[in-house]
Each structure stands twice: as C-alpha cells, then as structure tokens.
Amino acid sequence: MDIKSARSQYDCRLEVEKALGQPKHRSGKSWAWNCPFHQDHKTPSFNVYEEGYYCFGCGAKGDCFDWFAYWRKQTLGDILKAHDVDPMAEIQRKQEYAEHAAKRLEAEIQKAQQALTELREVQSWIRYHDNLDDASRVMWETRGVPCWYQDWIKLGYDPSHIFWAGQEYQSPTLTIPIYEPETWEVSNVKHRILGDASDKIGKYRPEKSGLPAVLFPASPDMPVSGRVIAVEGEIKAMVTYITLADPNIQIVGLPSKNPSESIIKQLAACDDLVLCLDPDADVVSVAHEIGNKVRVMRLPEKIDDYILTNNLDGDWLKSQVRMARRA
Known part of the structure; x- marks a missing residue:
C-alpha cells in the first residue's frame, strides 16, 4: 500500500485525542493541546490537523504515523510495516521531497533577495510621496492619518498603478512603505487600491510579490x-x-x-x-x-x-x- 492511501485511513486529531484526551482548544480544522514533545504547561501550542501535527513552540511536526511511532515508542519503520507500507520506499520519498524542497526554498530566497534589492534601489515610495497633493493628503486625513505622519514615514499616492493578477489592472492607490524596526530599511511597499479593481483583486497589493509578509x-x-x-x-x-x-x-x-x-x-x-x-x-x-x-x-x-x-x-x-x- 502507498503511504497516501495508508494515511487516509486516519484523522490525526482523533488519534491524538485518544492519547491526550480532550483538546484544550478547537479552532476550525485545528485542535490544540499542550505539547507532549516539550515543556508546554501553560498555553497549548501543539496544533493537530486531520493530516498531521505541528507545534508552534518547539517545531515538532509529522503525520499520524510519526505520532504512532512517538506515542507507542516504536520505530517509524515498524509502524509503516504494520500498515503494509514499504519503509525504504517512504524514506526515499522523504529524502527526494526534502531535496526538492531545499532547492525550491533556495530559489525563492534568491528571487526574494533580488526583488528586495531592486525595490531599495528604485525607492519608489519616495516618488509616491512626492505625488501627494491636497486631494490625496485629504484621502489620508479622512482615514485618520494627519499630514505630519504622512511626511514622517513617507506615505504616498500613485494616480495610476498597474497590477497583474491573471490580467492587467490599473488603479489609483495610496502607498504605505513597510519599514524594518529601528533600521528604517524598506521591506516592501503596500498599495491600498482605491478604484473598482479592489472588488476583483482585493483592497491591498504589495509592490513586490515573493517577499515575506511582515509586521x-x-x-x-x-x-x-x-x-x-x-x-x-x-x-x-x-x-x-x-x-x-x-x-x-x-x-x-x-x-x-x-x-x-x-x-x-x-x-x-x-x-x-x-x-x-x-x-x-x-x-x-x-x-x-x-x-x-x-x-x-x-x-x-x-x-x-x-x-x-x-x-x-x-x-x-x-x-x-x-x-x-x-x-
């Protein structure tokens, strides 16, 4: 039997519940317990989903078979054999997946670094700030943001920004540079879309895609x-x-x-x-x-x-x- 078919026989949440009792918290598809993998006595950080688990405290993660191996104190190989899954085939699959994921992550990091470098070289948020006129400043003021703050962090306005979301969209936007705390290094520029395009592509779009969403x-x-x-x-x-x-x-x-x-x-x-x-x-x-x-x-x-x-x-x-x- 392949691993996917074997795994589909179980809901990991129910298997963890058999071992740990009722969850401390339920939210949608996620059930939470105090983590059995580390000292987690106050706030439940061990989140379990139908297909597996992840702890936001210690990083422990796995599927139902990883859970069986941990809780029953057996090797993963023995657990897989008991479910007619070839352990060597699964190990090879995990290795190939890990190698592929590592290459993909490296490519994404390089792409993000290039996008960030381009953003900081162009300094588009300065141009957007220079676009501010009386009308666009009033747009910010009606949202509760006075002129002194607009000038302090270089809020701006783009009268005709072009977005790509399956097709090309064009819209006026209010612009928000996202800074790194203390350094004032720009991480991205967020656009608040003002035109009808917001109904189709959402109210907010980043200047550069592929960069992580940050505080x-x-x-x-x-x-x-x-x-x-x-x-x-x-x-x-x-x-x-x-x-x-x-x-x-x-x-x-x-x-x-x-x-x-x-x-x-x-x-x-x-x-x-x-x-x-x-x-x-x-x-x-x-x-x-x-x-x-x-x-x-x-x-x-x-x-x-x-x-x-x-x-x-x-x-x-x-x-x-x-x-x-x-x-």
Missing part, C-alpha cells in the same frame, strides 16, 4: 519589543499609534488575520502584548498561538473606524489597554 511598525524608530499593541493592518496601526500618542508603546499592524509562524514568534518575544483584531477574526486562537503573555482588547468595530466614528482620544484608548485581559 508594520507604526513607529519605525522603535523595536518590536517591550510594550506592544498588535492590530490588524497598517492603517489601523497608524490610527492607533496617533491616537494613543505614547512613545513607550509600539503599535504594529499584522499583515493578515492569520499571522505566520515567524510573526507569531516575534510577537511572543514581547514583554507585554495587547492584541486587538477585527470583530470577525478568531482572536482567541491567535492569542493562544502567541502565548500566555497576551492580553486581548475587544471592540465592537474595527479599531480605526471605532476611534474615528466616536471621536475617541488617547485617554479612552489607554483605559482600553489597561482593561485588556488574557484570552
């Missing part, structure tokens, strides 16, 4: 450490930073509702992290992935809309931060 630091002068508030998206981070007006707290914008493993680790290293995602996000699941230091701030609307609609100030926001509680 947006609302204050590029500060590191992402110590006291941090994480919100969903760059403009929300700007509005939160401007409203809070606290030089001791960094505000970061997550690139999506489901942050990557590298972003999870970056946030987990913060001393005091407050997480405020949009109402439709699974904030509890994200908080559990980050760790036990996380406090959650819940609002009935997106944080920037809520602040602007209700004309809220820094004192209100500071009180919300103080009232944030663990998930």
